[in-house]
Amino acid sequence: xSFINYSSREINCKIVYYGPGLCGKTTxxxxxxxxxxxxxxxxxxxxxxxxxxxxxxxFLPLSLGEIRGFKTRFHLYTVPGQVFxxxxxxxxLKGVDGVVFVADSQIERMEANLxxxxxxxxxxxxxGYDLNRIPYVVQYNKRDLPNVATVxxxxxxxxxxxxxxxxxxxxxxxxxFDTLKQVAKLVLTELKRGS
Amino acid sequence: xxxGLVLYxxxxxKISGICDRLTxxxxxxxxxxVDKNGQLIAATGQSQNLDTxxxxxxxxxxxxxxGGLAKLIGENEFPSQFHExxxxxxxxxxxxGKVVLVVIFDARSSLGLVRLRVKKASEELARVFxxxxxxxxxxxxxxxxxxxxxxxxxxxxxx
Numbered sequence: 235x236s237f238i239n240y241s242s243r244e245i246n247c248k249i250v251y252y253g254p255g256l257c258g259k260t261t262x263x264x265x266x267x268x269x270x271x272x273x274x275x276x277x278x279x280x281x282x283x284x285x286x287x288x289x290x291x292x293f294l295p296l297s298l299g300e301i302r303g304f305k306t307r308f309h310l311y312t313v314p315g316q317v318f319x320x321x322x323x324x325x326x327l328k329g330v331d332g333v334v335f336v337a338d339s340q341i342e343r344m345e346a347n348l349x350x351x352x353x354x355x356x357x358x359x360x361x362g363y364d365l366n367r368i369p370y371v372v373q374y375n376k377r378d379l380p381n382v383a384t385v386x387x388x389x390x391x392x393x394x395x396x397x398x399x400x401x402x403x404x405x406x407x408x409x410x411f412d413t414l415k416q417v418a419k420l421v422l423t424e425l426k427r428g429s
Numbered sequence: 430x431x432x433g434l435v436l437y438x439x440x441x442x443k444i445s446g447i448c449d450r451l452t453x454x455x456x457x458x459x460x461x462x463v464d465k466n467g468q469l470i471a472a473t474g475q476s477q478n479l480d481t482x483x484x485x486x487x488x489x490x491x492x493x494x495x496g497g498l499a500k501l502i503g504e505n506e507f508p509s510q511f512h513e514x515x516x517x518x519x520x521x522x523x524x525x526g527k528v529v530l531v532v533i534f535d536a537r538s539s540l541g542l543v544r545l546r547v548k549k550a551s552e553e554l555a556r557v558f559x560x561x562x563x564x565x566x567x568x569x570x571x572x573x574x575x576x577x578x579x580x581x582x583x584x585x586x587x588x
Contacts, residue, residue: 329466
């Protein structure tokens with residue numbers, strides 16, 4: 235849920251990175267954090283287990299510049315991808331303005347991808363959102379690995395609605411900022427339309 | 430899509446005034462107000478050296494998690510929480526069902542005093558949020574983003 239503050243002239247929005255366990259959600263945020271100038275970012279918080287798996291969420295506040303005198307601030311969150319953290323995933327979706335689905339391109343993770351998209355749809359609906367209407371982009375991550383599905387196949391299974399989609403290699407940054415920019419743009423466009 | 434929270438100058442001044450007074454009356458170090466989605470609305474007291482953005486996000490995460498726990502045991506939510514540290518303590522309470530009032534205090538104050546002052550401030554804040562909700566619901570309320578064009582949005586991402 236966006237927050238527009240006339241006093242500080244700020245537009246604040248929330249973007250959630252969703253996807254199956256180990257698909258690269260946290261890596262997306264880490265890359266954004268590493269490549270953003272200090273004045274445009276806040277501290278990145280990772281609530282993770284001792285083995286560095288996301289336990290509750292990662293959080294990264296980011297400024298993307300000004301529109302007509304309003305600073306645009308985006309709060310990026312990841313969810314824990316492991317199946318049994320579903321209660322936490324639901325909480326993080328509260329008040330979301332835009333969603334990035336990070337898919338693991340490896341063939342053996344296709345079932346996990348499908349399960350996660352369905353889980354996203356159900357959990358969004360519980361919060362009163364419709365996946366077909368919310369600003370939404372899909373990222374096919376891990377394109378550098380040997381055993382990956384074709385983009386056509388990924389698209390057919392995970393993105394039948396043909397929302398904006400990006401191929402990515404998150405550790406090296408391929409596709410990371412393109413994904414972020416696209417979802418941020420969709421969120422602002424939706425806010426403008428909604429207003 | 431949910432229209433979100435819009436905060437206008439007048440209500441912001443009232444909210445800041447209430448938080449300021451609470452900081453003094455409760456002998457608190459810092460008072461801040463966060464919406465349940467983790468957006469910081471106001472911060473008063475010695476907040477200059479605090480990472481208020483992170484505090485806001487973690488507060489919302491904590492309140493959301495406790496709300497989830499409450500529902501599991503048949504409660505609607507836990508309206509307030511208290512965390513006692515060695516030097517600093519933290520009191521959180523839900524105001525008007527949608528924002529969280531956080532008070533950070535040390536040994537110079539006490540939980541009893543904080544609770545007492547929070548109760549009064551919460552009532553005042555609830556009235557401001559009612560006023561804000563009415564203003565947002567008014568037909569013809571100022572559209573904050575109506576003047577923004579598609580080109581403005583494109584320009585933001587052109588570099």
